[in-house]
Amino acid sequence: MNNDLPNAILELAPEGLAPRPDSQQERKSSETRETILEATLDCLANHGYAETTNNLICEIAKVSRGAMLHHYPTRQDLLVAVIDYAFYKHMTAFSQTVVRLRDEDRVGRNSAIGIDWQLCQSREFQAYLELRVASRTNSELRAIFLPRARHHDLVWKEELLKVFPEWRDDMRKLELTRRLTRAILEGLTMSRDLWKDPATEWILLAFTADMVRKIRVGELVFPSEESLEEFKKPAIVATRRPRATRAKAAPRTRKKAGI
Secondary structure, eight states, X not given: OOTTSOHXXXXXXXTTSSSOOSSHHHHHHHHHHHHHHHHHHHHHHHHOSTTOOHHHHHHHHTOOHHHHHHHOOSHHHHHHHHHHHHHHHHHHHHHHHHTTSXXXXXXXXXXXXXXXXXXXXXXXXXXXXXXXXXXXXXXXXXXXXXXXXXXXXXXXXXXXXXXXXXXXXXXXHHHHHHHHHHHHHHHHHHHHHHHOOHHHHHHHHHHHHHHXXXXXXXXXXXXXXXXXXXXXXXXXXXXXXXXXXXXXXXXXXXXXTTO
């Protein structure tokens, strides 16, 4: 692990992984934890959340169940660690790659979008996405995943300001642009198996990069509150459900005696 990473990212590194402990015993424990987390990423990416069992993780990691429980006594402990670890790996790879770009590529071409797209195909991001999708219908996982993911979102924003300082003058513009970009990249990732069209993916990515450049320099602006309200009205009216009308009760007829 890189000891020169920004504090915001280092805070996400599971205990003992960054920086490496000095003592041999602590270093060995750290390596075992990382082995378990790497195996968990493999399980999630290749088998899905439902099939990611402790037994399968131990088999892939080649550690005993006792060793795994020593480091992660509960499934919740393991999930918290692997959620952070998956994001940690994605974020560090992104930051370390972007800072090496020439300004012509970083600012002019917005090549970071292509870099992020490549990283979205990584095992750690696939595992993270698997946890995100599974959390929609699994209340236990949802209670663990959402708070961590929201924290990661703040770290992502902080890191973007470090590698793209030119956005600091308009934080609202940065917030809207980064959310739009994430939605596009994650949507493309989710649709990749359906479309099977890499050429179109890169066309859309290049278009997104140019759109982000235009937003940054003011050639493209987000809608005002007034225009937004006008935009929303037809959609709200068209999809509003009519009130349920109470059916009129049929007139009651008095039964004749003896019938």
